[in-house]
Amino acid sequence: MLTALFTDIHGNREAFEACLAHASRYPIDRYVFLGDYVGYGADPGFVVDTVRDFAARGAIALIGNHDSAAIGARERMNEEAALAIDWTRAQLDPAQLAFLKNRPFTAEHNGTLYVHASAAEPEHWDYLLDTSAAARCFLATAAERIFCGHTHAPALFHRSLTGKLAGFEPVAGVATPLTAQRRWVAVIGSVGQPRDRNPAACYALYDDATRELTYLRLPYDIESAQRKIRDAGLPLFLSARLAWGR
Amino acid sequence: MELAPGQIIDGFRLEAPLNPGGMANLWRVTRQTANPVDPMPKAEAPSPADAMPLLMKIPFTRGGESPVNIVGFEVEGMILPRLSGAHVPRFVAAGDFSSPYIVMELIAGESLKARLDATPLSADETAAIGAKIAVALHDLHRQHVIHLDLKPSNVIIRESGEAALIDFGLSRHEQLPDLVGEEIDGPVGTGPYIAPEQLVGVRSDPRSDLFALGVILYFLATGERPFGDPHTMIEWRRRLWRDPVPPRARNKHVPPYLQEIILRCLEVDPAARPQTAADLAFALRNPECVILTARAERMQRDGIAQVFTRWLRSGQSAFPPPQRSVATQLARAPIILAAVDLAPGHEALSEAVASAVARLIATEPGARLACINVLKGSLLAIDPTEDAQGRSVQLQRLIELKHWARNVALPAERITFHAIEAMDAAATIIDFARHNRADHIVIGARASSALRRYLGSVSSQVVAEAPCTVTVVRVAR
Numbered sequence: 001m002l003t004a005l006f007t008d009i010h011g012n013r014e015a016f017e018a019c020l021a022h023a024s025r026y027p028i029d030r031y032v033f034l035g036d037y038v039g040y041g042a043d044p045g046f047v048v049d050t051v052r053d054f055a056a057r058g059a060i061a062l063i064g065n066h067d068s069a070a071i072g073a074r075e076r077m078n079e080e081a082a083l084a085i086d087w088t089r090a091q092l093d094p095a096q097l098a099f100l101k102n103r104p105f106t107a108e109h110n111g112t113l114y115v116h117a118s119a120a121e122p123e124h125w126d127y128l129l130d131t132s133a134a135a136r137c138f139l140a141t142a143a144e145r146i147f148c149g150h151t152h153a154p155a156l157f158h159r160s161l162t163g164k165l166a167g168f169e170p171v172a173g174v175a176t177p178l179t180a181q182r183r184w185v186a187v188i189g190s191v192g193q194p195r196d197r198n199p200a201a202c203y204a205l206y207d208d209a210t211r212e213l214t215y216l217r218l219p220y221d222i223e224s225a226q227r228k229i230r231d232a233g234l235p236l237f238l239s240a241r242l243a244w245g246r
Numbered sequence: 247m248e249l250a251p252g253q254i255i256d257g258f259r260l261e262a263p264l265n266p267g268g269m270a271n272l273w274r275v276t277r278q279t280a281n282p283v284d285p286m287p288k289a290e291a292p293s294p295a296d297a298m299p300l301l302m303k304i305p306f307t308r309g310g311e312s313p314v315n316i317v318g319f320e321v322e323g324m325i326l327p328r329l330s331g332a333h334v335p336r337f338v339a340a341g342d343f344s345s346p347y348i349v350m351e352l353i354a355g356e357s358l359k360a361r362l363d364a365t366p367l368s369a370d371e372t373a374a375i376g377a378k379i380a381v382a383l384h385d386l387h388r389q390h391v392i393h394l395d396l397k398p399s400n401v402i403i404r405e406s407g408e409a410a411l412i413d414f415g416l417s418r419h420e421q422l423p424d425l426v427g428e429e430i431d432g433p434v435g436t437g438p439y440i441a442p443e444q445l446v447g448v449r450s451d452p453r454s455d456l457f458a459l460g461v462i463l464y465f466l467a468t469g470e471r472p473f474g475d476p477h478t479m480i481e482w483r484r485r486l487w488r489d490p491v492p493p494r495a496r497n498k499h500v501p502p503y504l505q506e507i508i509l510r511c512l513e514v515d516p517a518a519r520p521q522t523a524a525d526l527a528f529a530l531r532n533p534e535c536v537i538l539t540a541r542a543e544r545m546q547r548d549g550i551a552q553v554f555t556r557w558l559r560s561g562q563s564a565f566p567p568p569q570r571s572v573a574t575q576l577a578r579a580p581i582i583l584a585a586v587d588l589a590p591g592h593e594a595l596s597e598a599v600a601s602a603v604a605r606l607i608a609t610e611p612g613a614r615l616a617c618i619n620v621l622k623g624s625l626l627a628i629d630p631t632e633d634a635q636g637r638s639v640q641l642q643r644l645i646e647l648k649h650w651a652r653n654v655a656l657p658a659e660r661i662t663f664h665a666i667e668a669m670d671a672a673a674t675i676i677d678f679a680r681h682n683r684a685d686h687i688v689i690g691a692r693a694s695s696a697l698r699r700y701l702g703s704v705s706s707q708v709v710a711e712a713p714c715t716v717t718v719v720r721v722a723r
Contacts, residue, residue: 180343
C-alpha cells in the first residue's frame with residue numbers, strides 16, 4: 001500500500017498544488033495530512049478545503065499547533081506567527097474552522113503512528129530536532145514507525161534492538177528502507193515553508209510492501225506565493241523566508 | 247530452527263549447505279515454481295533469472311550473536327537490493343522479520359581466497375587480478391557504496407573473468423543511514439585489511455577500499471600479509487605508524503612499478519593513495535605509464551625517527567572524515583581522454599583540442615589525462631617503407647604527443663601517452679575509454695566535406711557510442 005504524507009502546508013497553495021500534482025502520478029492508496037494547514041501563507045481557505053475533500057474520501061488529517069491556534073487555543077508562538085494566525089482566523093468560514101476543530105491529534109494504522117509533532121504528549125508539540133527528542137517520542141509509543149512533521153526539516157531517527165539511537169538526514173529521491181529490525185521516526189519536511197536551506201516543497205511516499213520511505217523535493221512557483229503574502233499585508237519576513245528555505 | 251535439505255522457505259527449497267559465513271548459514275537453494283500449496287507470498291514472480299544458481303543467507307539465531315552480525319545482516323538487506331551490475335551478486339528476495347533471509351545469485355567462479363595457496367603470483371597475474379578488483383570497486387563506488395571489508399574471501403572471480411564483490415554487512419551506503427557505524431563503537435573490519443582511517447571511525451572514504459586492495463596486492467605478490475594477522479587493537483593500530491616491509495624485499499621478482507603501486511595504496515594518508523579505483527585500475531593495466539618514485543626501489547622499512555614521528559601524529563585528528571560525497575570525490579579525480587589528431591594540415595585543430603584540454607584540466611586539478619593517437623594500421627600496411635619503419639613511426643608519434651601536451655598543467659604521474667596502431671580510430675578510442683573507465687573524452691572534428699560525409703566522421707561515431715561525456719572541438723571558420 002502506497003501512502004502519501006504531507007505536513008506543514010501553512011496556507012501555501014502553490015507548494016501544495018505542486019506536491020499533489022506530483023503525487024497524482026503514483027497509485028496512492030492513502031493520503032495522510034499531518035497538520036498545520038494554515039498560518040504563514042496567504043491561502044489558508046484553499047488548503048483547508050482541499051484537505052477536507054481528501055478527508056471526506058478517507059484521508060487521515062490531523063491537527064497541528066497552528067490549526068489549534070486558529071481555532072482559538074492558546075499556543076506559544078513568535079510574533080510573526082501570531083500575526084499570521086490572527087489574519088488567518090478572519091479568512092476562514094465557520095465550516096472551515098469546524099473542520100480544523102474536529103481534527104484528531106494522532107492516528108494509528110498497521111504499526112504506524114501518525115502525529116503532527118511527537119508521540120510524546122502530542123498536545124505539547126515537541127520538536128524532533130535531536131536524538132533526545134526522538135528518544136522521548138520512541139518511549140511514548142509502541143508503534144514500529146512514527147511519521148510526523150512540525151520542525152520543517154526532513155530527518156530520520158532510528159533505534160536498534162539494543163537501544164542505540166541515531167539520526168540521519170534523508171537524501172531526496174532515494175528510497176530508504178525502514179527495516180523491520182528497528183524502530184523509526186520519520187520527520188517529514190514541510191510542504192509550504194521548508195527550513196532546511198532548500199526552498200523546494202517537501203512531501204514523502206511510504207510503501208508498506210517494501211517498507212521504503214522516499215522524501216521528495218519539488219520546485220514550485222515561490223514568487224506567486226511570496227507576492228500573495230505581501231499583498232495580504234502579512235509580515236515581509238514570512239514572504240522572504242520561502243526563497244531562503246529557512 | 248534446524249535447517250535440513252528439502253525444507254522449503256517462502257518458496258525456496260534448501261538443496262545443500264555451503265560453508266557457513268561469518269554471520270550466517272549459507273544454503274544453495276532453488277525456487278519452487280510448481281507448488282500450488284505454497285503461493286510464494288514474499289518472492290517475486292519467477293523470471294528467467296531463476297535459472298541462475300541461488301544462495302540463501304540465513305542469519306544465525308543461536309542466541310548471543312554479536313551486534314555486528316545482527317546489524318550486518320540488516321545492512322546487507324538494505325544495500326544489496328540497491329546494487330546492480332556484474333560486480334555484485336544479483337539480489338533475488340528477502341524474508342521478513344519473523345523469517346529473516348536473503349536470497350541472491352550464487353556466483354559461479356573461484357574465490358580469491360583459493361588463490362592464496364599459490365602465492366606469490368607473478369607480477370602480471372597480480373596486476374591483472376588487482377585491476378579486476380579495482381574495476382569492481384569503481385563500479386561499487388559509483389553506486390554510492392563503500393565496501394569497508396574487502397578481503398580475498400569477499401572477492402569471487404567469475405567464470406567470465408570479472409571480479410564480483412560479496413558480503414556487504416559492514417558496508418556503507420552514503421545515501422542511507424549508517425547502521426553499522428551507529429551501532430558499533432570502535433573500528434569494524436578485518437584485522438589484516440582494515441584501513442588506518444577506519445581505525446579511528448571514518449566510514450565515508452572510498453579510498454579505504456583501495457588500502458584493503460593494496461593489502462591484497464601485497465599478499466598476492468609476496469605470499470605474506472603486510473601487517474600480519476593482528477588480533478588486538480594495538481596490533482591493528484600499528485599500521486598507523488609502522489610501514490610494511492617493501493614487497494621487493496620479500497620477493498625480488500616484484501617489479502618496481504608494482505611496488506610503487508602497492509606502497510601507494512598502503513599509504514597511511516588517504517590523500518597519498520590513488521584517488522579512485524579507476525585510477526588504480528589504469529595504473530595496473532598500464533605499467534609502463536607508472537611514474538616511479540623512491541617507493542619503487544625501497545628495500546627497507548622507514549627509520550625509527552620517521553616511525554616515531556608518525557606515532558606522535560597517529561591520534562584521532564589525523565583523519566578528518568571527507569566532507570564530500572563519494573560521487574563528488576570520484577568526480578574530482580576524473581579520467582580524461584584526449585584523442586589527438588597529429589595529421590599534417592590539422593595543426594590548428596590539434597592546438598584547439600590542446601587548449602580545450604588545458605581549460606578542462608584547470609577546473610579538474612585531480613584529473614588523470616590519457617593522450618591517445620591512433621596510427622592508421624591500414625595506411626601503414628599499404629606503404630612498405632612506412633611499414634618497415636613502423637616502430638619508429640610509433641616513437642615519433644609519442645614524441646609529438648608529449649610535445650602537444652607540453653602546456654597541460656598536470657604532474658607527470660597523472661598524464662600518459664598512447665600511440666595505438668589500429669584500423670578503426672573511433673572504435674579504438676571508444677574501447678580505450680570503456681576499458682579504462684574514462685569519464686570524459688575530448689576529440690577534435692575536422693571540417694566537414696563531401697568526402698568526410700561519405701566516409702563517416704570519427705568524432706561523430708565517438709559521440710554516438712562513447713560510454714561517457716564527449717566534448718567535440720572544432721576550429722571556428
